[in-house]
Amino acid sequence: MKGKENSKENNQENKNSQMEPGGVNRRNGNSDRNNRMRRKPRPFKVERAANNNKVELTVPVVETPEPDAKPAVKIIPLGGLGQIGMNITAFEYQDSIIVVDCGLAFPEDEMLGIDLVIPDITYLKDNIQKVKGFVITHGHEDHIGSLPYVIKDINVPIYGTKLTLGIIENKLKEHNLLKSTKRKVIKYGQSINLGCFRIEFIRTNHSIADAAALAIYSPAGIIVHTGDFKVDYTPVFGETIDLQKFGELGKKGVLALMCDSTNVMRPGYTMSERTVGKTFDNIFAENSKHRIIVATFASNVDRVQQIINSAVKYNRKVVIEGRSMVNIMTTASELGYITVPDNVLIDIEQMKNYTDEQLVLITTGSQGESMAALSRMAASIHRKVSITPGDTVIFSSTPIPGNEKNVSKIINELSMKGAKVIFQDTHVSGHACQEEIKLIYALTKPKFAIPVHGEFRHLKCHAELAQDMGVKKDNVVLLTSGDVLSLSEDRAKIVDHIPAQGILVDGLGVGDVGNIVLRDRQHLSENGLIIVVVTLEKFSNQVLSGPDIVSRGFVYVRESENLMEEARTVVNDALDKCLNKNMTDWGKIKNEIKDSLSDYLWKKMKRNPMILPIIMEV
Amino acid sequence: MKGKENSKENNQENKNSQMEPGGVNRRNGNSDRNNRMRRKPRPFKVERAANNNKVELTVPVVETPEPDAKPAVKIIPLGGLGQIGMNITAFEYQDSIIVVDCGLAFPEDEMLGIDLVIPDITYLKDNIQKVKGFVITHGHEDHIGSLPYVIKDINVPIYGTKLTLGIIENKLKEHNLLKSTKRKVIKYGQSINLGCFRIEFIRTNHSIADAAALAIYSPAGIIVHTGDFKVDYTPVFGETIDLQKFGELGKKGVLALMCDSTNVMRPGYTMSERTVGKTFDNIFAENSKHRIIVATFASNVDRVQQIINSAVKYNRKVVIEGRSMVNIMTTASELGYITVPDNVLIDIEQMKNYTDEQLVLITTGSQGESMAALSRMAASIHRKVSITPGDTVIFSSTPIPGNEKNVSKIINELSMKGAKVIFQDTHVSGHACQEEIKLIYALTKPKFAIPVHGEFRHLKCHAELAQDMGVKKDNVVLLTSGDVLSLSEDRAKIVDHIPAQGILVDGLGVGDVGNIVLRDRQHLSENGLIIVVVTLEKFSNQVLSGPDIVSRGFVYVRESENLMEEARTVVNDALDKCLNKNMTDWGKIKNEIKDSLSDYLWKKMKRNPMILPIIMEV
Incomplete structure (x- = not known):
């Protein structure tokens, strides 16, 4: 089946990009705009999700679509912007969504016990009927690693070059998803049609073979996405990045360049x-x-x-x-x-x-x-x-x-x-430095620049580079994951923000560890734990057993017997106080125990363990 | 009192170091060796503490002191070797010990909840009557930070330059130790006599003013300790490092150079x-x-x-x-x-x-x-x-x-x-790079090289540099904290190893958090915790209450009610099994509960929380 699809695809190879496949508007071709503008009115929400991290919008706000508005495509990074890793971006036009890459991120230091982080794909699930496929630029974890998790919900075909798909297939096999997932190998220079988008794969160089940039022909114009890339004139395998193609696209007119920012803070060139x-x-x-x-x-x-x-x-x-x-x-x-x-x-x-x-x-x-x-x-x-x-x-x-x-x-x-x-001279980066990034700008001459792959400091540095390369200040768009960018020939405007927090994976659990659990792990990791257990008689509230104190990660008990003895006294006193008052609200009794013990330990040791009072009723 | 001591000290200023103060043998002056050899036979333990990290000893092993053995001083780094920070080194000869620096280390990543790490000074406590004073090279935390902890046990005078002591005094004040601690300000060029050692303070440059190197005149010869240093020909405050003095010492004959290794892996010079x-x-x-x-x-x-x-x-x-x-x-x-x-x-x-x-x-x-x-x-x-x-x-x-x-x-x-x-060009290091370190070797021409301040990779790189500078391979000594080096004119030999693990400080607790506590914190931080409490009737072993399950840092319970319900069933089954067998050993019952629940959770979620079964007896 894969072979059949391949051969179909091979026939579509279209080196000169003269052909305009169905559903694709040329950037300057608005002739059929009117009968294609069947889209729902775009939700021009100007309010943004509370997000202090946002840069000021430099694009003039227009509240309602003007009658002669140009076709606008939505670009929605679900990850990868403002962070390293978890690259995934949706491109949407009317009833078509394509998704470029589907990576994972490794946990931040404060995500204790978490194995990896995958994107929140609620938006894709909510629009499942529109999603036409995953288009993958290369086989690194931060571009493919979430596929086995995401494909379970969004089971659409995956498109990529041969080695990229080979690596993905290994992953799918491990997750028993190989048979249920359609894949299609695409060659450099080939195009695929997905809904109203045509996507052309362009040869690049990177620290993994078979990396591709994408030329995305959309109704709004051509969007070039570099993926991760460098310019290697003497690569070990294969050929130099297809600079001619970037130039050709530039001649045709590139609406927006989405370019790798990883090494944008480094001057010069990356070595071969x-x-x-x-x-x-x-x-x-x-x-x-x-x-x-x-x-x-x-x-x-x-x-x-x-x-x-x-x-x-x-x-x-x-x-x-x-x-x-x-x-x-x-x-x-x-x-x-x-x-x-x-x-x-x-x-x-x-x-x-x-x-x-x-x-x-x-x-x-x-x-x-x-x-x-x-x-x-x-x-x-x-x-x-x-x-x-x-x-x-x-x-x-x-x-x-x-x-x-x-x-x-x-x-x-x-x-x-x-x-x-x-460790000297034994490594070169796989990402373009400033002069290589400039080269891509010089070849593609994009109207809009949308820096991708990087923390905010990288994106900001990239924004300055783009302006140096002639992109108007107002046309440089710094996005955060979750931003919904509406991009047309005339303007780029953030029109909405959707949830794009990473989902935490811990063992087989996906998303069942949230902030409360992480906060508890942090607390336990720094201060350990004290458990106070007491058994009360149901009606009389008489203490039948305990209070027993158990600690873990707090102090080496054998050397601190006095301390634990005193702690027991503190708990006993607190408990007596409660029971003498005929207190029956166990929540209050627990709080009293917790507060007394907490105060005592802070005064005595300047430590703040988690204290868990447990009352058993008999 | 401080003033009085100062003036006494000032009179001893001795720029040309012609004077040999009492108790000090010149490196080449063995005349009074025989009547000074009253020391106890040195413990020539060749066995070392089990320590895989040891480098091979390149010094020939001699089991018993030869009759004509040269005076040998013991050099004992209690910290700072094989690690960054916690610099403290004891120098011992017969009934005299001086301690150079008394720093702290910041906790490693795996030392969860630990505030700082201080040296194990058991050796100093055991030899308290010998300890003459702390000689401090400069006022950085990794050289002074443990003083408030150590001075409580080893209350001997502290010697340092003016700013160094000013900073130390701030610390002592915070710990209410100012009044009880003797301090003495020493100027560059001045010497102090401490037991059989004379210590001369030498001007250096560093990222804090008033940094000093030390020339330690010992019965075995002159040992130069650079402290942290760089060579700054145009310092902002004060003058250039006293290179003449290093040259003068070299002319006299330097037995050993203990030189800063922090930047030894960097070629060239550190900028001014x-x-x-x-x-x-x-x-x-x-x-x-x-x-x-x-x-x-x-x-x-x-x-x-x-x-x-x-x-x-x-x-x-x-x-x-x-x-x-x-x-x-x-x-x-x-x-x-x-x-x-x-x-x-x-x-x-x-x-x-x-x-x-x-x-x-x-x-x-x-x-x-x-x-x-x-x-x-x-x-x-x-x-x-x-x-x-x-x-x-x-x-x-x-x-x-x-x-x-x-x-x-x-x-x-x-x-x-x-x-x-x-952040570009807005900082220079305070530590010497390779060429500056070479300069100090060229000036002092030491017989032995004992690289200090650094992880093993730094020390090893330093060892190569020392050989390049003419120190014989066998005379380059790589020490680990805790090594007891016996150094004489003839030879350097590690004769013993004493405990030199850092002591962990958590809040007010010093040393009460050890490996077990840290391991528990690690376990809790990664996987969280499940507590199972059950109340049993004393004689019948009948379940009176529970089993109740409480979890923290494991899973967000509201979203995992089913899981917790199943967990309760697993625990109940395990408990029933035990009680049906009339098991009375609570340890065994607890283990049964723990193992069953652990197996269940691993199969179900691939997670491994800490499980704490608690049995209350009524």
């Missing part, structure tokens, strides 16, 4: 992936007597390819270690995105048959993740690999913000075991 | 503090219409001086905000370390009388600390200052590792409020 390969060659040459261990991102297939190239050059066997690394390498290899000569890869069990200078390990754990293979090696709890003096460990990565201390910890542990740790 | 002043001038000139807010480290008096200088130049009034900023500025100003022209400082209440372009705020919070003044401004919870569009906020700092995300958060919040945020 190929430069890292040269560093590997040098390191392999200089460390010819040592076992080499390279930690990198599992999804960076080109990086792994280069490590394998160096290994082949220096006659080393390669071991791939770490579950996600093995998974992606298998997919990349099956789909032809990585080339490994015969007899180079060996199983980890075979390592013992080779000497150190004959081996390279490529492993996960470059971010110091505590359960990844490298961390386990560093902590001496890896079952098959022990770090020994003389090992050369290369971090082919930079720490993602927040991971710095974990990475330092691993480096310290590796160094203490006598390993040589190398 | 003065370069930041130029940046301030430029920013003030370019932002002449806006209010300027500068966040920096409270203790960086020279930085504040430069901000004030720019303010004066551009006719702005200065507001100092944040408790620690106000405290240190008061001390620095009283002691003459900062010069503020009249009518420049204004109270925060007076701000309303001035326009934006007439104002500069200097504030704490440059590390994104959630309760610091800048964070409160950014979050709109500061009672006196609101961020408004047009404000120019300068971060005159770089994030300390681990604080990156907090700082980004504040930058985002400030940007969203329309502030312009500047």
Whole structure:
């Protein structure tokens, strides 16, 4: 079935974009506007959800659609703006919605115990009949990771390039969703028609192969979405980003550019992936007597390819270690995105048959993740690999913000075991720096700039760059996740705001951990817990048993027996006071116990544990 | 009394170090060795505390003191090695111990709820009669912060330069320890005699004024301890580091150099503090219409001086905000370390009388600390200052590792409020980079190198630098906190290891939170808690009340009523099973309940809350 769809799609390949598929208005073609304006009156809500984070709107407010208003498309980021990760954006026109990407975010520090964060797709569920498909730019978690959660509710086809879909299929398989989900592989240069939108896939470079930018032909005009990208003139796999296409789109007229902001605060250019390969060659040459261990991102297939190239050059066997690394390498290899000569890869069990200078390990754990293979090696709890003096460990990565201390910890542990740790010139970013972003602006010359992928500081910096590149100040639109932007040839205006808080995933629970639970976890984590249990006689309110005090995470009880003894006295006194007053409201009794004990502990220790009084009735 | 001691000390000033005070052997002067060798036989334990983190000892093992052994001093870092912060090192010879610095460390991420970490001073307590004094290199928390805790047990005099002692006195005052603690101000070039040690204070540059290196004249030879330092040829306050003195010591013969490793992984030189002043001038000139807010480290008096200088130049009034900023500025100003022209400082209440372009705020919070003044401004919870569009906020700092995300958060919040945020060229480090460290090696030409202040990766990098500078490989000693190094002219040997785990401080509790408590906090923070309470009849074991289930931090109960209902059934079944078997061992009953519920929740939700069964007996 997939094959059939593919062949249908291949026939639609349309390199010159001359054809205007049904349902698509050319940006300047308003001829059929009148009979297409069957849309409901747009909800021109000017009030916004209470949101202090909003930038001032620079676009003039127009309360009602003017009679000669140009077609307006709605752009609704459900995530990814004002945050790193969880990229997902809906594009809506009349009865068509397409969704670009469907990523996850990793939990913030204060989201204790949370595994990951997925977008709130209530808006898509409420408009399910309109949603035509997911269009995916590339296979990174922050662009695909929520698909297995979202596709259960929004079961529409997924479109992406070959490797991107390969990685998505692995995910769907894990969630038993492969059979029930339609997918379609799209090639660079190909277009797909989804409702009134036509979407063309454009080759880009990134830290994962097969990344695509999108040209979204909408009734309002052409919107270019870069996805994550960089400009690599000498990529390891495939070709340079299709700059000609960006130029061609610019000539045609680009209504809006939605461009990657990740590295917008960095001047200059991002180096080519190929430069890292040269560093590997040098390191392999200089460390010819040592076992080499390279930690990198599992999804960076080109990086792994280069490590394998160096290994082949220096006659080393390669071991791939770490579950996600093995998974992606298998997919990349099956789909032809990585080339490994015969007899180079060996199983980890075979390592013992080779000497150190004959081996390279490529492993996960470059971010110091505590359960990844490298961390386990560093902590001496890896079952098959022990770090020994003389090992050369290369971090082919930079720490993602927040991971710095974990990475330092691993480096310290590796160094203490006598390993040589190398992390200089062993990584390049996958995102465009300022000059590359400017290049895309210079080629596309968009009327509107809508910076995407970044925290607010990135978006703001991007806004200044866009203005430097000639976009009018009023035409630079800084969005927050949940904003509903109405974009037409004439104007960009935020017309509504919908819920776009991330949904927390904890184990199998999706959305069942909210602020109250997190606040309790925070309280427990900082101060621990004291439970006071007492059994009362139902009618007389006589104390039958207790009060017993149990604590966890508060103080080491054996060393603080006096304290716990005094605490018991405080509770007894409070309880006596209540019962002497013939108090029968258990809520009040509990509060009295809680307050007395809390006061006592604060005075005595300047600590504030969670106190849970429990009254049992017999 | 302090004055009297000072004058005595001043008379001892001894710039040329020709005098050998009593109890001090010159490095090459062994003449009186024999009658000084009254020390107890050193405990030549070769076994080390189980410590996987140890580097191999490169010093040849000698089991018994040779008859002609040179005098050996013991160097015992009680903290600061293999970690950042909590710097404290004891130097011991026969009946004399001196302690260099007494710092604290901030808690690691996994130390939930902990306020700070102080050193384990059991060794000092056990040898209290030997301890002659604390010699402090400078007034940063990681060098002085534990004094109020330690001085209660080890009440010996504290020696330091004027500003250093001024800051220490503020701390002692807060802890009501000022009267009971002897202090003595020492000037650069001055020496003090403490037991058999003579300690000379040497001018250095650092990110706090009045920093000193120490030349420790010991019976084994001269040990130079740099403290934290950089080489600033154009310091803002005072003079350049006393390089001549380092050279002079080198000429005399330095047995060991204990040198700052903080920036040893950075090539080149650290820029002069003065370069930041130029940046301030430029920013003030370019932002002449806006209010300027500068966040920096409270203790960086020279930085504040430069901000004030720019303010004066551009006719702005200065507001100092944040408790620690106000405290240190008061001390620095009283002691003459900062010069503020009249009518420049204004109270925060007076701000309303001035326009934006007439104002500069200097504030704490440059590390994104959630309760610091800048964070409160950014979050709109500061009672006196609101961020408004047009404000120019300068971060005159770089994030300390681990604080990156907090700082980004504040930058985002400030940007969203329309502030312009500047953080480029607005900070220089206070620590020496590689070339400066090499300079100190070139001047002192030490026989032994003992890198200090740093995680293992820093120490290891420093070890390589020391070898490049001509120190023999076997003479580079990498220590871990708790190591007891025996150092003589002939050799450096780790002879023992004493406990040097940090002591955790939580509220008023010192050391009452240990691993069990922390593990419980971790468990609670990730998974929350379920309490199961049941009341049993004493003799019949009949259930009189319950089982009741209470949860916190686990799941939002109102939305999970079914789950809690099923959980209750699981508990009831487990309890019935036990009681039907006439089980009377409550421990076993509790375990049965715990295991059943735990299994159920893992299967159902893949979560693992802490489960606390409580049985009440009536």
